Amino acid sequence: MAKICLCLTAATIQRNLEILNKYRQYTDIAELRVDCLESDERLYIRRFPELAGLPVILTIRRTVDGGYYTGGEGARVKLLARGLAYANADSRFNFAYVDIEDDFDVPSLEEAARTFGTRIIRSFHSVNGVIDNIPAKIKSMQRSGDEIIKVAFAVNSANDVLHVLQSSKTAAKTDKIVICMGYYGIYSRILAEKFNSFLTYSRALSECEISGAPGQLDVKELAELYRFRTINKKTKIYGLVGYPIKSSVSPWFFNTIFKIENTDAVYVPFPADSINDLLDVAEEMNVQGLSVTVPHKESVLKRLAGRSTDVRSIGACNTIYRNNSSWYGENTDCAGFSESLLEFINKKNLKRQKVTIIGAGGAARAVASEIFRLGGQALILNRTAHKAKNIASQYNFRWGGLDSQGLEKIPKYSNIIIQTTSAGMEGHDSTDPLEMYNFTGKETVMDLIYTPPETPFLKRAAASGCRTINGYSMVIRQACLQYVRFTGKEIPRQILSMINTTGVNTWNKTPAN
Ligand code: NAP
Numbered sequence: 196m197a198k199i200c201l202c203l204t205a206a207t208i209q210r211n212l213e214i215l216n217k218y219r220q221y222t223d224i225a226e227l228r229v230d231c232l233e234s235d236e237r238l239y240i241r242r243f244p245e246l247a248g249l250p251v252i253l254t255i256r257r258t259v260d261g262g263y264y265t266g267g268e269g270a271r272v273k274l275l276a277r278g279l280a281y282a283n284a285d286s287r288f289n290f291a292y293v294d295i296e297d298d299f300d301v302p303s304l305e306e307a308a309r310t311f312g313t314r315i316i317r318s319f320h321s322v323n324g325v326i327d328n329i330p331a332k333i334k335s336m337q338r339s340g341d342e343i344i345k346v347a348f349a350v351n352s353a354n355d356v357l358h359v360l361q362s363s364k365t366a367a368k369t370d371k372i373v374i375c376m377g378y379y380g381i382y383s384r385i386l387a388e389k390f391n392s393f394l395t396y397s398r399a400l401s402e403c404e405i406s407g408a409p410g411q412l413d414v415k416e417l418a419e420l421y422r423f424r425t426i427n428k429k430t431k432i433y434g435l436v437g438y439p440i441k442s443s444v445s446p447w448f449f450n451t452i453f454k455i456e457n458t459d460a461v462y463v464p465f466p467a468d469s470i471n472d473l474l475d476v477a478e479e480m481n482v483q484g485l486s487v488t489v490p491h492k493e494s495v496l497k498r499l500a501g502r503s504t505d506v507r508s509i510g511a512c513n514t515i516y517r518n519n520s521s522w523y524g525e526n527t528d529c530a531g532f533s534e535s536l537l538e539f540i541n542k543k544n545l546k547r548q549k550v551t552i553i554g555a556g557g558a559a560r561a562v563a564s565e566i567f568r569l570g571g572q573a574l575i576l577n578r579t580a581h582k583a584k585n586i587a588s589q590y591n592f593r594w595g596g597l598d599s600q601g602l603e604k605i606p607k608y609s610n611i612i613i614q615t616t617s618a619g620m621e622g623h624d625s626t627d628p629l630e631m632y633n634f635t636g637k638e639t640v641m642d643l644i645y646t647p648p649e650t651p652f653l654k655r656a657a658a659s660g661c662r663t664i665n666g667y668s669m670v671i672r673q674a675c676l677q678y679v680r681f682t683g684k685e686i687p688r689q690i691l692s693m694i695n696t697t698g699v700n701t702w703n704k705t706p707a708n
Contacts, residue, residue, distance in 0.1 A: 197387040198223035198394040199423055200252065201414050202407030204231040208239050212246055214399050219249070221418035224291070224394060226252040228407060229274060230264035240278045243290075250291035252316065253278045260296060260320035261347075261376070261408055272301055279304065282311030292316050294345070297336050309341070316372065318345040325355045329362030333371060343393055345372035347408070350380045353465070353472035359383070360479055363390045377409045378439075382463045384412055385421045388428065389480055395423070420450050421461055431460040432480055433681055437488035438468040441622030442646040444667070445486055448674045452690050458682070470495050474522065484516035484681040486674070489617050492557025499524040509564040511557035514677050525680060528561035531673025532643075533569060539664045540611070540639055545571030549608040553597070553628050554616035555582035558643050562615055563590055574608035576601040578616070578628070602632050609635070612656070614642040619650030627651040636660030645670055 201222040203211040215225055227243050244251045255271050256262020264271060275293065282289050293308050294316040308315060317336050325348045326332060336344050350356050356375050360383070363373045373392040375383035387395035398406065400413035417423045435445045449462035460483075467473035470491040477485060487495050492511040496502070499512065500521035506512045512524035537543065548571040552559055555577035566573050567590040577583035580596035587594035593608070595601030605612070618628040619642070629652055634640070640656035643666040649657070650665075657663045671694055675686045 200224040200394045200396050202226045202396050202398050204228045204404045204407050206233045207236050214402050218399050218414050221414045224250045229255040230262045245288045252292040253290040254294040261322045286312040316343045316345050321348045330366040333366040343370045347374035349377050350375040353467040353476050357476045380410050385463045388426045432482045433462040433484045434465045435486045436465040436473050439622045440464045440466045455687050487513050505529050509560040511560040527673040527676035529565050531669045533565040534672050535668040545569040548610045550611045551605050551608040553614045559615040609638050611639045614652050620644045621646040634659035
């Protein structure tokens, strides 16, 4: 099964050892990135494998390949030779692997490595994107049977990832390392086993050292949250598709349940700006189910073979699952929203409640349909006014733009104000979409956003004396429904108590690069 490699990028040997010791339990192989060491420290690399006490890769990455080594090639060869010199008959005291690039051509050094059992990782880094014929490239790189071929591509779309994934299946069945670098390739690092990769590179994110390569995940998160070491060819895959995905409670929620239930399944972030491209990847990987978030809740409809009544009536979908290789869509935002709001206001319905909805995207569609179903009346205000009109006309609600004319209508719809735009959400602009409105303090105010826990909008409402609630309770409720839909199982009680007691700070954030 694929191994976890901890990429060590500190400036000193001592610091690298401290980091390794702290994360040793999550590490199968360490990579000493000599290009990140201070020049004096590079004199002492030879003893590193002995001090590390586990298999180590010796790497001196050039800037052209995305590393930090700026010296000449002659000096780099000498450094590599220093790392491999005085080989010990006990191979545990030698570097287990040496990473040398495809265009590196010093046969004597390679021969010395082989003689003492150091395996060659022959690498190719394409920092400007994918190349056409990846299997041919892999074949051309192999110089002897015991080498590991490493290909790393900067990917700029789900389509690029698909190309790498398909190539990894058709390439020669030798040991190889396949990496999709960057934000769009994050899931390829978690699902290395599905990419037929010998290992995945990770880093110790909280140690604040420089990044080894774009998109590397935190080693602890990889091992504990995603249970990397249990992922095998049969592991069922679920995930979250959106763009950008900066922070979401869903990976923590689903993976924690899979762990509690000992289910052979994993839930990963799938950042993608094209839902079509991502669904092609999902089909290639046999993904079973996806949570759908901003901005794909409406655009995903085109790919659905079947839709629930909710999805049909509101025109937005946040949950898709596969059945006989076709996608089916449901909307769990509806129930998640109404259960959360009704509990907060301690009512069974919204009769006689006048509500203002800010926003007219996918989430607003779910909110409007629930307010209508529960007997409330609403005003919908959106930056792009015609979208508010489209939704409002379905329920005989009022509508307007997010301008002075629209704002004048709010006092008549101010029992509850619900913020459904992405303004204020982490990774989006941090504006207050209702900044021109002065809260009276009597409104009940809900913001669907939960990262950050308090948006500028919600903070202002609370400061004006309003009762406020963010979207955390809603997201958990809708995720519970998704879990049941995806797996056909009940939510374990244990997770509910963990949510109640541990709350929003327990879960992970997806690295930005
Ligand atoms: P969406 O379909 O992409 O719609 C985005 C909406 O935000 C549109 O109405 C858009 O207006 C508006 N908007 C974006 N930036 C704005 C700005 N700077 N000022 C004013 N309006 C702005 O997204 P969505 O799926 O509806 O999701 C919206 C938000 O709800 C997200 O933050 C999402 O995380 C949250 N949400 C939370 C839950 C939960 O369970 N807690 C569930 C669903 C959604 P235009 O039409 O003018 O572009």
